[in-house]
Amino acid sequence: MSPVAESLRLSPTVSYERQADIAVLWLDNPPVNGLGDTTRAGIHAGLKQALEDDSIVGVVLAGAGKVFCGGADIRQFNTPAATAWPLSANIQQCLETSPKPVVAAIHGVALGGGLELALGCHYRVVAGDARLGLPEVNIGLVPGGGGTQRLPRLVGVERTLDMIQTGAPVTGKVAAAIGLADAAVDTNGPAHDAVEVVALAVEFCRQAAARTGPHPLAAAREVNGSCVDFEARLGAVNRKARNARAQQAAILCVKAATQLPFIDGLAFERERFDALVRGTESKSLRHLFFAEREAPKFAEGAEVALRALDRVAILGAGTMGVGIAMSFANAGMPVMLVEREQAAIDRGMALIRRNYEVTASKGKLTAAQLEERLARITPTLEFDVVAAADLVVEAVFEDLAIKKEIFRRLDKVCRPSAILATNTSRLDVNVIAAATSRPGDVIGLHFFSPANVMKLLEVVRGKATSPDVIATCLAMAQRLQKIPVLVGVCEGFVGNRMLTPYWREAGFLLEEGASPQQVDRALTDFGMAMGPMAMADLAGMDINWATRKRLAPTRPAHLRYSTVADRICELGRFGQKTSAGYYRYEPGSRTPIPDPVIDALIADCARVAGIARREISGQEIVERAMLALINEGARILEEGIARRASDIDVVYVHGYGFPAWRGGPMFYAETLGLEKVLARILALREQHGAHWEPAPLLARLVAGGAGSWSEVPAVQVK
Structure with a gap:
């Protein structure tokens, strides 16, 4: 039976249980007891009830199921539910003004807002195998519930920066050793469940209530940042990291904890959180967070038994x-x-x-x-x-x-x-x-x-x-x-099929006036891990040359075709493996070096094709490359080669170096606006011809006023 089965239900996701003179508030919001609006309301109501009951001497916060609390309900961000009363700040205030001890009983995980809830409590009792952390930077955010202000007051500035910048959790055993937890259940043996940890927390709370004097608060402690070089920390952040802005903001928030009064530090943290949560980068990373978890799910008719895979x-x-x-x-x-x-x-x-x-x-x-x-x-x-x-x-x-x-x-x-x-x-x-x-x-x-x-x-x-x-x-x-x-099955599946028009436009841009290094620079500046020419050299140009020759009999004769890549391969230049491709390479080096031989070859291809070369802007390079990906992605989605647009984003971020902070090509299209995307594709069709015929799905969505691929129902992959 669930430990909350016979408890008083305070909200759909929180229950109140009496254990003699201790009130236990059970977070019961599967699967991770997320701190959504109903959970916050239930906790606040439970604290109020316990504080008003003279027969209750202390409060324990606990999580039903496998975890204490996995953090805020991310799906509610940027919705009215995220700002519904009570806010996390209201709960923290209630905790900090409580004359009765409040103990967090942590098993499984206390992550993000879950750990911040625990940091607001007077005490923390943990399972030795629990994991405690503030991973918000992984979705482009800083802790927004006081984590950057309370954690350094408990564990020190250096460790706080390490925990928040990496998002890596510590175990309950470590938490007890560094001052983050006040007591831990024995770490030897099997994993500890909620009932076991709550039993220790209840006894700990009862003993704390018997002591005289105020209960300890992280907010009341001093914090010393004199041993930390914050400027060096900021300078060490990889500017190309998917969460660079969030890391930098987190460092500034922790720095504020060392310089500002606690209440001002909270306000500083919240300002940074609010700015990030409204920004495209965090929205993109949150999109990927859910996309990565949705992609592996497979539900088709009756549940199937898995085959053995031992060898x-x-x-x-x-x-x-x-x-x-x-x-x-x-x-x-x-x-x-x-x-x-x-x-x-x-x-x-x-x-x-x-x-x-x-x-x-x-x-x-x-x-x-x-x-x-x-x-x-x-x-x-x-x-x-x-x-x-x-x-x-x-x-x-x-x-x-x-x-x-x-x-x-x-x-x-x-x-x-x-x-x-x-x-x-x-x-x-x-x-x-x-x-x-x-x-x-x-x-x-x-x-x-x-x-x-x-x-x-x-x-x-x-x-x-x-x-x-x-x-x-x-x-x-x-x-x-x-x-x-x-x-599903098609030429190139999802990733390589979309790569074909991407490389097509890169070849056309070379003929029209761009250099290989200009194309690569524009796209790496956009955020791609590599430019298309450098990628081709790394992968081996002979592989795609073989594909082009295999598909040549089916290539529509009326469509423009760039011969640049074929001409390079005909010279025996297959990329890094031959020390020459779009670039040349010194022996033992992977550094691409521009080659005048290729510049002359490109100019000759343009002359033969009757193309007058011109100045090409970085903006045009990025636009044509990205719109080629998006348009092909829309065709793939309509054909049932991918189940969801978000699956395409996962493929391109994790397989082709698309910047995670832009969310993948399909999400990027939404940030541009599907109507604008279609308008630009139509303009490119007028200028460059039938290669730019818009995907029918894109045209239908725009005609129907849709602004998101999510309005296309998930399909069975064919």
Whole structure:
């Protein structure tokens, strides 16, 4: 039975329970007991009731379920509910003026507003395995409920800055050691539940009530910031970090705690919070916060049972195969790495060891952990070992005929329950699946390079892929600490399909007058991790050249086509791998150097195409590149290749270096305004032709007055 089952309900999300002379206020707002409007109202009402009851000597705040409180209800930000009375400040005032002791009983987590609620209490009792932190910077905010003012008064300025800037929580055991908590339940043994922690908190509260004198308040303590160089802290913030503005604001708030009276420091903090919560950057990061949690969800008809995934085989020990093998080994899963030749398997295992040694040199792995992970990977030249695998991931050369032949062999050797996955980045998963007698077991798992680092995983659903295979792979991705996005089958799926018009416009802009470095600079200034020319050089220009040649017979003859990339490849310049592509590279260096040879080649391509070159602005480069992404994204959404617009954003932020603080291309379109986006695409069609035909979905939304992709119902990925 829930500990709140027989309690007095104060609001839909808070209950009041008497334990003799102690009042326990239970936060009961699943799943994380968020501090929404009804929870704040219930806490305030409960405090008032307890303070007015002479038979109550103290109050304990506790969380029902698995956690104390995960923080504010983020979905209510920028809505009337966020400013409904009582505010968090009203609750804090009630806590701080209470003559009766108030104790926070923390199990599971106390994060963000949840920790700020606890900081306003007189005492904090924690489970040793609980996690306490202020992670607001991760969504582009500073703590807005006094966290930057109270925390340094308890744990010191330096530790406060470390906690708030990184958003990393501390354990209950650490919290007790640094002065953040007053008592902790024994950390040995299993995780502690709410009832156990509340029992300690109730007794602690009763003892505190028996003592004379005022109860301690963080707000009443002095804070000394003389040992901290705030300017150095500000200067050390990475200006390209997704939450740079929030980090800088947090530093200033903590600095204010060392210089201003407490009440003025609270006002300073709130001003910074209010400015950030209204800003595009935080709205974008909050959009991604929910998008990343929504993407892995799979609900299609009846709930399906997941298949067992205990042993994995990877076919191919090249760069992708190695990274995929490391991803599974890092998750504690045994992996068989299969190759045809000893030299290839030796190179692959040497690369794996080298990668792990680099990680260990940074202090992120011990020598023992390195050897443990290596031991999970078994190299072999025997193809038939795949018979023991629950999942086989093919990661060989991007050639359809080769992949079909491999899947024919897998069909004969693998156990009936095995999942057969291809890591193809563009090829038709349905054609590959058709090479087997069990297409329902075939799926695409498009890892991104380097696969042991990149978090994105496109889970590609074939037309026959079984629901249990999809659900199993989505769950598996989370086990690997990846962010999976379910996508449908088309040329390039979501990410690479959208990359095609993006690169198309980059090529056109080169012919029309821009230089490679100008295009790259404009887009990195916009926030992209890399420009398109530098990205092409890094990925290897020969890969996309092969794709263009494969698709050439189906290319509409009436549409403009840039020959720049093809001409570069014809010179044997494939990017960094050949020390020359759009740029040239010194031996052993990845630094791109502008090359007059390419400038002359581009000018010649423009001359042959009859294009008069002109001055190109950075604004035009950004506009054409972004609108190309957005327009193709709208087509993808309409075709059911992606389930939601937010899934497309997750793909582009985590797979292609789109700035998280802009929310992804589809959310960025909303910040521009869909009506404006359509108007600019129509103008580009007038100027540049049929490549700029607007996506029908975009035109329909604007015609209907819609301002958001969310007005398009989520669809089943085809």
